Amino acid sequence: MFSSFGKNIKVTIFGGSHEPEVGVTITGLPRRTAFDLAELQHFLDRRAPGNSPFATTRKEADLVQPKSGIRVIDNLAITMDRSITMAIANTNTRSGDYKNLRDVPRPGHADFPARVKYGGSLNMSGGGPFSARMTAPLCIAGGIALQLLRKEGIETGAHLYSVGSACDAPLNPLDPHAPERPFAVISENAGGKMQELILQARKDGDSIGGIVEVYARNCPVGLGGPMYDGVESVLAPIFFGIPAVKGLEFGAGFESARLYGSENNDPFFVEGDQIRTETNNHGGILGGITSGMPLIARLAFKPTPSIAKEQRSVSLSKKENEKLSIRGRHDPCVAVRAVPVCQAALAIGLLDMIMEEK
Template sequence: MAGSGFGTNFRITTWGETHGAGVGVVVDGCPAGLPLEREDVQKYLDRRKPGQSKYTTQRKEGDQVEILSGIFEGRTTGTPISMVVYNKDQRSKDYSNIKDIYRPGHADFTFDMKYGFRDYRGGGRSSGRETIGRVAAGAVAAKVLKELGIEIKAYAKAIAGIEVSKDHFDFAEMNNNPFNMPDKEAAKLVQEKADQMIKEMDSIGGIIECQITGMPVGIGETVFDKLDAELSKAIMSIGSVKGFEIGDGFEVANLRGSENNDDFICVDGKVEKETNHSGGVLGGMSDGSAIVFRAAIKPTPSIAQTQKTVNRDLDNVEIEIHGRHDPMIVPRAVVVVESMAAVTILDGVLKNLGATMDNIKKIYGE
């Protein structure tokens, strides 16, 4: 299967299936000498693991990571870092009744048409559990970026149309509710909506916003490998994401040039922008301001309501999906978005090292 790898200089390859022995990732291109312990990765995985509230799947997985290679005496060696999380709570029998039925909203049909078979146990490679590898790799990338003063923070901006208020925005509040929302009042409304959806055997979607601060100018390329294009590919590759926008996004279609342009000013000998409609990227390259983008997350496709579908014999049938599923994907997807952003930004930083002769001379010149 092609397409399991992402990145150029900092490259990640995820592997494994949701009901197989385990899932994991190989990270290639991490610079040697980075202080890295298992706990650095585990704290990221703890943010996406299931069963932390009634609003996520009740699959009981500790998601404890093991680092198999690439670390010696607490530092990266420059060789591939291989990490694994073993599956402990698979219940493959939960899916036996749908092994010949295509679930609406899932990759069952397309996977079967492409390969001639599918892993019906929770979707196999198409499961959201694949994101464990992404998060483990993102933890490594984020630690490298932090050494450079670059920090990435994602959060649930809206769930079921209930949006975070600028007046109540508080990053610390994310730790006080199960939705990763930096707004106490919005989180209360989402809880009411989520409880209603559980009773109705339905699900809801939302929007994740991500802010990247501390960016230097010039990360990204000017044609096909634009930084915003690379971020879009990275985020859109997450299974539940159906939309991506950066800066003012689709709203720019309603603006005038005089409204959309960010005026430049000089402050203490440094070029800055008075506004940030561009979302931190101009001409495919970072402009030094905060990068701000959003991802639209679809409602969980696995719902217990009766739905119409087709089986492998092309019979029209009905399906009710049982098992352990998230009423919403948004809260657990926050760290996945954050991680893929980290992988993308670090790859761009490493590509940039050879962009000019001055950069090369700083490393190899006398």
């Protein structure tokens, strides 16, 4: 199964959680575009499973392999065609864990509607094309985009904004920075509280939701456009394509609905030869166009549907009510490994818009 997005840079993701591989085809990068494979692998390692007590125990190396359109010299990859394909092998699958789910769908998961739409033709082991495993090829495209954005002077970052009721220290909306840490928080004290909630959820056979905050600094003024060409309109489908994302806001987001215009509006001022704003409730986007202020977005992730705690479901073949307790290896909080995924999604969306201006 394939899934695509993008206008100037088209990204097509293929494969499935328990297929031989997952991968991505990227079309639209100029020929002779160069990027560092070692740096790309380091970025993929941040998302890879099996490296943390707060994530799934499924262990995957997630080694990226160029398949076509690329020449590699040492660690430097150079695009030779307008389309390039890269893939990651799936090496640690246990499809038997999902055998009963073909008949008894997981509450909160795509099992039931996917069965109705595709019948038995789709391999849903491990969640199939609906799995968070599909964010690995998204991170290939985003990891390349991050390197190319840096050449444009654009810096991106992300952190775990919250897990359950535990919240991280806030970003400075005028000058955001988030350190790259194994557990991606600004405040290590807040991170400890989040970890406690995640471990308790796992102990209880349950899961817990979270929010990821992502940003870009030094975006030029003028990316995007009105209505459906707007920055939010470009980024939203990429963000919502990330499995488990159920909410999205930019800048002050939903909080702005509680404010007066005099509170929400960001006053302009002159700084040298630049026009800036005193506050950043607009999150770097006005009328769908980048303002030059930091672009800030938050993505809400639902709790992982696959939990060991007993749930009520149905047998599709018998048309009877059933009880379901799920085996297998699943993230107790998908938001933890989603931090680099959100950064990747933002990067490829920004690169697509930048290519519009070239």
